[in-house]
Amino acid sequence: MYRDLREFLLILEKENQLVRIKEELAPEPDLSAIGRAAPDTEAGPAVFVERIKGYNNPVVLNVHGSWKNHALMLGMPKNSTIKEQFFELNSRWDDYPVKPVWVNSKDAPIKEVKITENINLFDVLSLYRINKFDAGFYISKPLIITKDPEDPDNFDKQNVGTYRLQVKGKNRLGIQAMPFHDIGVNLRKAEERNKPLPVVICIGNDPLMNFMSGTPIEYAQSEYDFAGALKGQPVELTKSESGDLDIPARSEVALEGYIIPRVRRVEGPFGEFTGSYSGVRNQAEVVITKITHRKSPIFENLYLGIPWTEIDFLLALNTSIPIYKQIKRDFPEIQAVNAMYTHGIGVIISTKKRFGGFGKSVAMRLLSTPHGIPYSKFIIIVDEFVDPFNLPQVMWAITTRVRGDKDVVIIPNCPGVPLDPTSEPAGMNTKIIIDATTPVAPDIARETELLERPPDTDKWIEYINKNLK
Amino acid sequence: MICPRCGKDDIVFMVKSPKGDVWSAYICNTCCYSYRDTEPAENKERELYDERFRIDPDKIDSCPIIPPIPKLI
Known part of the structure; x- marks a missing residue:
């Protein structure tokens, strides 16, 4: 080293x-x-x-x-x-x-x-x-x-x-x-x-x-x-x-x-x-x-x-890990935290669900962490099988999981970080939670079955990569 | 010299280039704006300094104080 x-x-x-x-x-x-x-x-x-x-x-x-x-x-x-x-x-x-x-x-x-x-x-x-x-x-x-x-x-x-x-x-x-x-x-x-x-x-x-x-x-x-x-x-x-x-x-x-x-x-x-x-x-x-x-x-x-410039790389995973550790302590269902957007103003968390509405509970726990209180403003919660570092997957979750009337929550007049140009007055802000997880009981949703990866997909990925000229 | 940013006649010499005499830098004692004489004219001439970034020297004292000065104990 x-x-x-x-x-x-x-x-x-x-x-x-x-x-x-x-x-x-x-x-x-x-x-x-x-x-x-x-x-x-x-x-x-x-x-x-x-x-x-x-x-x-x-x-x-x-x-x-x-x-x-x-x-x-x-x-x-x-x-x-x-x-x-x-x-x-x-x-x-x-x-x-x-x-x-x-x-x-x-x-x-x-x-x-x-x-x-x-x-x-x-x-x-x-x-x-x-x-x-x-x-x-x-x-x-x-x-x-x-x-x-x-x-x-x-x-x-x-x-x-x-x-x-x-x-x-x-x-x-x-x-x-x-x-x-x-x-x-x-x-x-x-x-x-x-x-x-x-x-x-x-x-x-x-x-x-x-x-x-x-x-x-x-x-x-x-x-x-x-x-x-x-x-x-x-x-x-x-x-x-x-x-x-x-x-x-x-x-x-x-x-x-x-x-x-x-x-x-x-x-x-x-x-x-x-x-x-x-x-x-x-x-x-x-x-x-x-x-x-x-x-x-x-x-x-x-x-x-x-973004992205050097500071976004420097403030990416070092913002994500402490938040992950703090939330995971209370909610072991958490899989990963991506707090890479503008020093944790934007955060994506993947989690298993303990019961209906759990995604919102996870978001509110984020909003009570030392960093989340002032910084985190735009929070997206996704299922455990969604990679929060893979934005196309996160967009898939938002487009196919979010019910606008039930899953989007706005909390006005919360603490904010003054450097955020939307913080008005400086130091105050509105929090936005998007729960893009699949509803579980007692919440109800239309029945839907996910597509599965065909067998041997990983083998074929390896084959294709190896045979690329 | 007139400050490009606040317009006060309060620009003073700060430093000359440590190697060779190739530039000098100046600073405003009123608004702490500084520039190098090799920078573009928009950074060093009052008439060309962008309106959006000019500041009124009389309003500096009313800018927020960070962090607040605590009471003595």
Whole structure:
């Protein structure tokens, strides 16, 4: 298994999932256009841009931006299906926790270069505008590490999350810390005491760390312990220079600093995962006081656009698995959860039925999970024999199972996620449930018998595939 | 210099390219909009900046505050 971004890029290259661009490119619009283009291609490779005009260091884009790259991230064959990747992840999830190991500063590649004076983010990171009307240059794929100010020695409560960062100066960043995010909890506790919140921002990370930092796990669960479980080996951490934080020892760059207490300044808009620009808001700010980095650090960043772009791959199965685990605990009939649409705003669940109306009960259980409460809005429930990752099958279920008067439920004025453009007022939304399961007693439906697959179908699939020229 | 986005005369120099003197970036001290001088004119000239994304500097303070600032304990 790879240990860091550099080793993973070698795997992508070997598997023909990485394109290198050697000619010098302009920061705008080339890097943005490449980020949009790469996931639109059939292979969806990562793109490594070696030289950017006016900058010292390379950029890599679309590291997570295809199911092939996603499978390789998990150490699986690159053509593994989404469903295979879902169940592999589901099985590794149960290995949590795999505790990290700590390495000394001298053995941590991230400490190769230390900058403590004249901080200039542009010296280290090849920053650029991601979408045309973003308010500035954004860092869109960071790991942001903070501790709970009320319980700083609790390793499990240390948070590793991804929150957008707007560059506002050579040493200053705007940060989006929503109150329902773990970092929002940490910031509130610091601000109640009028204390700066120490923070480290790591860039160019082990791809499974980015995967975990966007995963809705519990507040007191460690992203590092989960990443170890998913990798099948501990992640390597080291101590930050200040703030007593644990950071990945093999990331490319660490920006160390603090969130200024009780200060908000204008931030945004920013082209978001919803495929729309966010609003302009007054948000918190970070001051960077130190930078450590590897030699020739790689700036890894992410494009967001109308789906699917890299972020949709990055927020697909890591949204689905926790929801699956939470619902399955109460309803063992659940077969699989596909929460891949716009970070779980759209969710498809396949389930067996315990009794009539069960599909609606499953949907309502989803709407009481921590992620489902604000995010999930459009929920489709299908039978256990329908693959929720196979959209033609899901459409078949909707067209042949749904009775408009009985199976479609609308629940107005529920919690919503403010970034959803339909959330009005921001933070409220209407939930829609479509129960596309076959009715069972005591519900009644017309008698219908399903067609069966002819015997030896699988044998003939194999034959046909083998004989394709 | 006039900010393309909010129209205030409050644009300041932010940074020049770390390698060679090939571009400079600027930022507005009022609305925090920033741009590079090698970007298209629509990103750096007030007259060409898209109406939909302009902001009124007098309304910045009334934009939502995220997250809310808690009471001191």
